[in-house]
Amino acid sequence: MTSPRPFLHLLAAVPALTLVAACATDAPTDSGLALDVPTTTPIAEETDPTTAPSTEDAPTPQPSPPAEGTPTTEPTSALPSPATSLDGVALDFDTVIELDGVPLAVALHPDGESLIVAEKTGVLARWTPQPDGTYDRVEPLLIDLRGRTSTGNEQGLLGLAVAPDGRYMYIVYTDVDGNNRLVELTIDGTGERELLLVEQPYPNHNGGHLAFGPDGYLYYGLGDGGSAGDPLATGQDPSDLLGSILRIAPDPDGDTYAIPADNPFVGRADARPEVFAYGLRNPWRFSFDPATGDLWIGDVGQGSIEEVDLLRSFDGAAAGSGANLGWSAFEGTVPFGVGNPADAIEPISQYTHDEGCSITGGVVARGTDPALEGVYLYADYCGRWIRGLIVSDGSVDVSSEAELGRVESNPVSFGVGHGGEVLVLLESGEIQRITVS
Secondary structure: OOOOOOOOOOOOOOOOOOOOOOOOOOOOOOOOOOOOOOOOOOOOOOOOOEOOOOOOOOOOOOOOOOOOOOOOOOOOOOOOOOOOOOOOOOEEEEEEEEOOOOEEEEEEOOOOOOEEEEEOOOEEEEEEEOOOOOEEEOOOOOEEOOOOOOOOOOOOEEEEEEOOOOOEEEEEEEOOOOOEEEEEEEOOOOOOEEEEEEOOOOOOOOOOOEEEOOOOOEEEEOOOOOOOOOOOOOOOOOOOOOOEEEEEEEOOOOOOEEOOOOOOOOOOOOOOOOEEEEOOOOEEEEEEOOOOOOEEEEEOOOOOEEEEEEEOOOOOOOOOOOOEOOOOOEEOOEEOOOOOOOOEOOOOEEEEOOOOOOEEEEEEOOOOOHHHOOOEEEEEOOOOEEEEEOOEOOEOOHHHEEEEEEOOOOEEEEEEOHHHOEEEEEOOOEEEEEEEO
């Protein structure tokens, strides 16, 4: 595509993508978990992004080795042959969990078979596999935050990640004041400890996704603070935690967390040391390729363009350290706000609102079916389609991105279960296993 700005490429040039006219809307919705809800009424007057204690000088702990049976995102040296084309690939969707509420996150339990599911209402529960391939909920709940969680349009129990050592898990939820709270729990749901409070000036663009990287550190995505158009200009401001992906080292034996010594903004007075990448509007789900360590991000657009960002990992280095994803100077590749940052990273793919309304970032399929090997699967909330995307030599061509199927309810998240099975989470309350027809 012809870029309207100079880019610092982590990828080779992306070939032309056909973009059609977008419908520039930011319409409220009663159920759109990743959609914009424009408002001019702030929840809190203060714009200080966090009240967490400073940990800039904390030592950087070494990541603990995984517990026996715990999956790891450590890149492997010998990869299966990747899929080279999506021609003829069609997906099936089998319901494995049915909930009364909305599932927003799922993680594999350290036993390697059970699932931990986070519901929007604030419920966190363990689910065990049954002979028929479905899962049953284990009582009692791991934790019940229903009295402490706000559950407006884009709020709720938003994020969940299990530590590589299998002893702890981490969640993000919006409290009754609408602020994001990052909490550490022991794997049985006890031992609750708050690590970070981030004030949210508006009720949308909370982000809230969590994932452990191949380096053993915890990555935490935050939206730009909400409303529409980035009114607080957080997107291009690495001194603010909003509009960023953070990278921290939780310290169960300390007060909160440590800052990895190789974080890109350590020692800079004009940036927060927790910030790993910035220029994000609302990173609604990101994930690491378990085989390569590449970081994939689905960033929700304003009123026209949804984008997929890919930050490559080279020689084991953290993927995309210090990356600027462009918001709010740009929406996708189109100029949007003020400025023309020369270091902004171009999306690997984008689509307009003629095709959907709000991206749901997904995962790279590994070890499940040769037709999906190395394929990035993602979705759109309104379009209800699931697309596959293949990157070859740093780019995507028209034969390497295709719609592979549609679900019957709005897709709100993805996850990976036992044996690498890909799961899609639906607003109807269903969690479905994705297979190839």
